[in-house]
Amino acid sequence: METTLYTITIFSENTVGLLNQVTIIFTRRGLNIETLSVSPSAIEGIHKFTITAFADRETVEKVVKQIDKRVDILKTYYNTDEDLIFQEIALYKVPTSKLLESGSVESIVRRYNARILDITETWTVLEKTGHYDESQALFRELSHTTGVLQFIRSGRIAITKSKVERLSDMLAEMKEKVNRKK
Amino acid sequence: MKKEITGSQILLESLINEGVDTIFGYPGGQAVPIYDSLYDYKDKLNHILVRHEQAAVHAAQGYARVSGRVGVTLVTSGPGMSNTITGIADAMMDSTPVVVIAGQVPVSLLGSDAFQEIDVIGTTQAISKWAYQIRSVEEIAWAVARAFYIASTGRPGPVVLDFPKDCQVGKGQYKPEKIDFIRSYIPVPEIKMKHIEAVVALIDEAKKPLALVGQGVILGRAEKELMNFVKKADIPVATTILGLSAIPSDHELNVGILGMHGNIAPNIKTNEADVLIAIGMRFDDRVTGDLNKYAKQAKIIHFDIDPSEVNKNVKVDISVLGDAKETLKEVTERMKENKHTEWRKEFIPLWEKEIDTVIRKEIHPEQGPLKMGEVVHKVSEATGGNAILVTDVGQNQMMGIRYFKYNQTRSLVTSGGLGTMGFGLPAAIGAKVGAPDKTVCLFVGDGGLQMSIQELGTIMQSNIDIKIILLNNDYLGMVRQWQELFFNKRYSETTMVNPDFIKLADAYHIPARSIETREELDDAIREMLETQGAYLLEAKVIKKGLVYPMVPAGAGITEILLDDK
Ligand SMILES: Cc1ncc(C[n+]2csc(CCOP(=O)(O)OP(=O)(O)O)c2C)c(N)n1
Numbered sequence A: 001m002e003t004t005l006y007t008i009t010i011f012s013e014n015t016v017g018l019l020n021q022v023t024i025i026f027t028r029r030g031l032n033i034e035t036l037s038v039s040p041s042a043i044e045g046i047h048k049f050t051i052t053a054f055a056d057r058e059t060v061e062k063v064v065k066q067i068d069k070r071v072d073i074l075k076t077y078y079n080t081d082e083d084l085i086f087q088e089i090a091l092y093k094v095p096t097s098k099l100l101e102s103g104s105v106e107s108i109v110r111r112y113n114a115r116i117l118d119i120t121e122t123w124t125v126l127e128k129t130g131h132y133d134e135s136q137a138l139f140r141e142l143s144h145t146t147g148v149l150q151f152i153r154s155g156r157i158a159i160t161k162s163k164v165e166r167l168s169d170m171l172a173e174m175k176e177k178v179n180r181k182k
Numbered sequence B: 001m002k003k004e005i006t007g008s009q010i011l012l013e014s015l016i017n018e019g020v021d022t023i024f025g026y027p028g029g030q031a032v033p034i035y036d037s038l039y040d041y042k043d044k045l046n047h048i049l050v051r052h053e054q055a056a057v058h059a060a061q062g063y064a065r066v067s068g069r070v071g072v073t074l075v076t077s078g079p080g081m082s083n084t085i086t087g088i089a090d091a092m093m094d095s096t097p098v099v100v101i102a103g104q105v106p107v108s109l110l111g112s113d114a115f116q117e118i119d120v121i122g123t124t125q126a127i128s129k130w131a132y133q134i135r136s137v138e139e140i141a142w143a144v145a146r147a148f149y150i151a152s153t154g155r156p157g158p159v160v161l162d163f164p165k166d167c168q169v170g171k172g173q174y175k176p177e178k179i180d181f182i183r184s185y186i187p188v189p190e191i192k193m194k195h196i197e198a199v200v201a202l203i204d205e206a207k208k209p210l211a212l213v214g215q216g217v218i219l220g221r222a223e224k225e226l227m228n229f230v231k232k233a234d235i236p237v238a239t240t241i242l243g244l245s246a247i248p249s250d251h252e253l254n255v256g257i258l259g260m261h262g263n264i265a266p267n268i269k270t271n272e273a274d275v276l277i278a279i280g281m282r283f284d285d286r287v288t289g290d291l292n293k294y295a296k297q298a299k300i301i302h303f304d305i306d307p308s309e310v311n312k313n314v315k316v317d318i319s320v321l322g323d324a325k326e327t328l329k330e331v332t333e334r335m336k337e338n339k340h341t342e343w344r345k346e347f348i349p350l351w352e353k354e355i356d357t358v359i360r361k362e363i364h365p366e367q368g369p370l371k372m373g374e375v376v377h378k379v380s381e382a383t384g385g386n387a388i389l390v391t392d393v394g395q396n397q398m399m400g401i402r403y404f405k406y407n408q409t410r411s412l413v414t415s416g417g418l419g420t421m422g423f424g425l426p427a428a429i430g431a432k433v434g435a436p437d438k439t440v441c442l443f444v445g446d447g448g449l450q451m452s453i454q455e456l457g458t459i460m461q462s463n464i465d466i467k468i469i470l471l472n473n474d475y476l477g478m479v480r481q482w483q484e485l486f487f488n489k490r491y492s493e494t495t496m497v498n499p500d501f502i503k504l505a506d507a508y509h510i511p512a513r514s515i516e517t518r519e520e521l522d523d524a525i526r527e528m529l530e531t532q533g534a535y536l537l538e539a540k541v542i543k544k545g546l547v548y549p550m551v552p553a554g555a556g557i558t559e560i561l562l563d564d565k
């Protein structure tokens, strides 16, 4: 079946075991999680998950509904890359001596829009923010020119292009509805 | 300042505050303080001591299913807890509201592989609606209130509370809690009037409508609304197994049971209806058969409280989210009165066909060994449709379901989604406790009875008045049926060498009788029903009986096997 990379965004309470509740729903359907990033949202006590996975649309819809159904989950939705502005961050640790020998520091930093985070006598750490392909390209180039001592890439974080319902508005609305009922 | 009490006492006070009067449980090291407190609450909380923790959950399920209240199970940590897992999974599949409270090692020992520690949250999250570990005395009342709210609202389900021992013995003040709002949880989705109107238009125009009713109608207490709805538009009603008793068996609009061993008429007509109206059912594969051959001609409407059920198995044309009690009422008010006399008549010849090819032979055989169907039929007649039917799993279950009749709702307790052998006996215990004024009849196989036979001890100790009808074929009959029909009669590991069940019952002081012939049947049933207290009736039935009709697994729902002998 044709699969697409979907980005699934989840707002949840910050309770113990929440990540497990989310991942078991992927596990049941045999879906691999490509990237995962979890952090506090702008609203205190509410966490945001950004998960990417390859799936067909029907499956991703069902997964999203099943995640949304969990008691501690506030809201779940999914998008494809066209709907999103997204980034990953990558860090590269390279030998300082090799970097200086190559004489290409400036050019690399400029071409890849990377920056130098820290330099010591023995190593230098470069940082690159961008899409997977871009950080991968920089990795390849550094591997050839200087060698890479350590490399790490974060999970994706993303923002939707369209205007979406803000979680704070949604929460306020829910509260109001309940109060009206009483 | 208010008096401080222990965490265990707070737990029990909180349970009483939720209206709990019965607990099914089993003590152990990490639950001793709770049991110690229970000693002082004997007048308010009736504790039924089971013989295995799985049974404690099944009993709580039986209790919940017949009473509409939340069933409560109390067990110790580690093996006590892990023994409940099948029950929790069963309750999840069948949307049964139960709260399972398990003792746990003290907070300071969590994660250290302490004696009888298991990761309760990790092991139960996938099979429960909510699982929570209490971490302090202050949280207890809140956690219990939340557990009951979650278990009983929206689409009900099991909730697990992991309760460390130090929180049981620690002291604090008890303040009653009531929870009716959780910001991350929408138990009942908002009704969309646009969808109601679209549904009304579709139903008004329908020439051949068929309602497919599931347990959602019973869980949502919408039996009356269902009745008003189908009567007004003259819509035939088919039910899933768990939907049984939502409408009386003999109601003129009731056209039978859907699915693998259901009735011919509703299965065939599913593929002829122009509008299918699914209400609180989830298009289980045992109901639909091959989805590629399922109701392709029909417009499908789906009423459900759980948005994740919509389009999960069958793509529908319109979904009506909400509480069936309200959504059915909204639709009924707006739709027009209607008659579908011709369409309804079309079900009759299919029923006649089933009577001729299957039913008559099964419930009125003239010779040969006893048949399961005739035993069920006789017990049902003798109890006049007013008894509660509990079944185990297998041929006994399908025969029980096919031939038992109901006048009242909440009259069936069976393991539908998980198909758990061993469910029957403990579930029947719970059903009797939950509906003490009703006769509870359990149909169980020789295999399934032995999966929870230890519960005869519970029946003896707590004087549980249930009628156990053992349909003994000395086989794991349902598996044997598959082997006969689809595996060249290679009966691999399905024969059972069985104990003397009458002697077994005798060991527990349960009156029992074994019969083998048709002539003994009436008298044995009379004796069983006249006996005060529990009774075991063993009916030695035909060894190689088959449940028909049958839609083989993976076949289309109209590809029905019939008894052609
Ligand atoms: C716990 C469990 N194990 C295995 C099965 C598979 N299974 C389904 S029906 C059946 C046979 C049941 O035999 P018995 O209890 O004698 O009932 P019968 O079909 O003969 O009426 C089996 C083994 C199951 N449903 N549950």
Ligand SMILES: [Mg+2]
Residues within 6 Å of the ligand: B445, B446, B447, B471, B472, B473, B474, B475, B476, B477
């Ligand atoms: Mg058997």
